[in-house]
Amino acid sequence: MMNAASDDAMGTGADDAMGAGADGPMGSGADGPMGAETVAGGGGGLDTAFFVAWLEEAAGEIARQRDRLTELDAAIGDADHGTNLDRGFSEVLRALRETPPASPAQALMAAGATLIRRVGGASGPLYGSAFRQMGKALDSGEAPGTAVTPAAFAEAFGAGVVAVERLGKAAAGDKTMIDALAPAARALAQTVRDGLGTGEALARAARAAADGARATVPMTARRGRASYLGERSVGHEDPGAASSALIVAALTTAASRTAAG
Amino acid sequence: MVGVVLVAHSAGLAEETAALARGIAGETVPVTAAGGTEDGGLGTSVDLVERAMRAADQGDGLVLIADLGSSVLTARLVEEPGRVVLADVPFVEGAIAAAVAASADLPLEAVLEAAEEARGFRKLT
Numbered sequence: 001m002m003n004a005a006s007d008d009a010m011g012t013g014a015d016d017a018m019g020a021g022a023d024g025p026m027g028s029g030a031d032g033p034m035g036a037e038t039v040a041g042g043g044g045g046l047d048t049a050f051f052v053a054w055l056e057e058a059a060g061e062i063a064r065q066r067d068r069l070t071e072l073d074a075a076i077g078d079a080d081h082g083t084n085l086d087r088g089f090s091e092v093l094r095a096l097r098e099t100p101p102a103s104p105a106q107a108l109m110a111a112g113a114t115l116i117r118r119v120g121g122a123s124g125p126l127y128g129s130a131f132r133q134m135g136k137a138l139d140s141g142e143a144p145g146t147a148v149t150p151a152a153f154a155e156a157f158g159a160g161v162v163a164v165e166r167l168g169k170a171a172a173g174d175k176t177m178i179d180a181l182a183p184a185a186r187a188l189a190q191t192v193r194d195g196l197g198t199g200e201a202l203a204r205a206a207r208a209a210a211d212g213a214r215a216t217v218p219m220t221a222r223r224g225r226a227s228y229l230g231e232r233s234v235g236h237e238d239p240g241a242a243s244s245a246l247i248v249a250a251l252t253t254a255a256s257r258t259a260a261g
Numbered sequence: 262m263v264g265v266v267l268v269a270h271s272a273g274l275a276e277e278t279a280a281l282a283r284g285i286a287g288e289t290v291p292v293t294a295a296g297g298t299e300d301g302g303l304g305t306s307v308d309l310v311e312r313a314m315r316a317a318d319q320g321d322g323l324v325l326i327a328d329l330g331s332s333v334l335t336a337r338l339v340e341e342p343g344r345v346v347l348a349d350v351p352f353v354e355g356a357i358a359a360a361v362a363a364s365a366d367l368p369l370e371a372v373l374e375a376a377e378e379a380r381g382f383r384k385l386t
Contacts, residue, residue: 084304116335116338117307120298120304121331122330124335125331125334126334167334167337167338168334225330
């Protein structure tokens with residue numbers, strides 16, 4: 001798997017070095033119209049339906065790309081990333097169907113808890129912690145159904161990335177999911193500071209994550225099983241960064257779907 | 262008595278290491294195993310870890326020993342400061358050191374310390 005944390009020689013102390021866009025001057029929920037409307041690209045609120053759509057789109061894309069993720073993992077990992085994540089996200093969809101979430105926070109926390117319990121590989125605790133932390137960050141005790149602002153989402157996304165960094169003791173350049181997630185968090189935070197619309201914000205995050213995943217190809221792995229390969233991990237895209245890019249890209253398909261619906 | 266919970270990628274590794282630790286430390290020490298996934302594959306299951314934690318819990322705290330990767334990440338998620346702690350130590354050496362320390366009825370901090378001392382054990386010098 002990518003990003004295991006079994007030794008203490010690397011990464012410690014680097015947890016907080018990246019910021020991951022979570023510490024910008026963003027007031028949570030202070031700006032942007034709030035309400036029941038779904039994302040439309042104009043800085044509107046992101047409601048529960050959007051977050052459910054995000055998880056559904058992520059699950060669908062992971063299912064479609066399951067074999068590619070597993071092939072990437074076969075090159076430098078233990079060849080189970082696609083299978084593990086597909087199983088985990090299928091369980092997420094089942095959990096959302098069985099207990100429809102009443103808020104964005106509930107949707108994300110349910111996804112996180114399910115991934116932690118059902119994946120079995122390192123990606124379960126890592127993605128699970130990310131979604132759970134995002135949910136906690138959005139859990140303001142507001143009335144169910146209240147949409148969150150793009151600024152609040154950017155901040156929550158950054159908090160989720162920090163949770164991954166802390167749990168996995170990974171930093172930028174270690175050839176892990178952080179190399180896709182941290183640029184996405186920075187892009188989201190920047191679009192909020194620049195006052196761009198939600199659609200543009202999510203598109204930029206998706207591009208940043210995809211670029212970040214591709215940038216792991218020449219890197220030498222410093223975490224997880226791939227780190228035992230040393231220089232021989234060079235030339236392969238990190239499977240965790242690749243799945244992270246898919247999950248972030250699903251934000252944009254979810255946005256167009258919920259805006260259209 | 263402090264409980265020792267072994268978290269590993271395979272059920273066989275966890276169970277046999279637990280048997281070894283009990284054999285060396287004494288059968289009274291609550292050493293439990295959480296190895297592999299629930300369907301018997303390689304990996305880690307939070308449900309199995311929590312079950313092993315309940316089985317080893319005599320109220321005096323738990324020391325977790327994990328092999329690597331997802332076992333370490335999962336163990337970190339179930340840590341409770343002052344009650345459930347993860348030792349940063351090789352798997353077999355840490356399991357035996359923790360079990361022996363627990364058998365002497367040492368408190369949680371001392372069992373954790375004994376386990377972590379095993380990290381520096383040399384075998385040839």
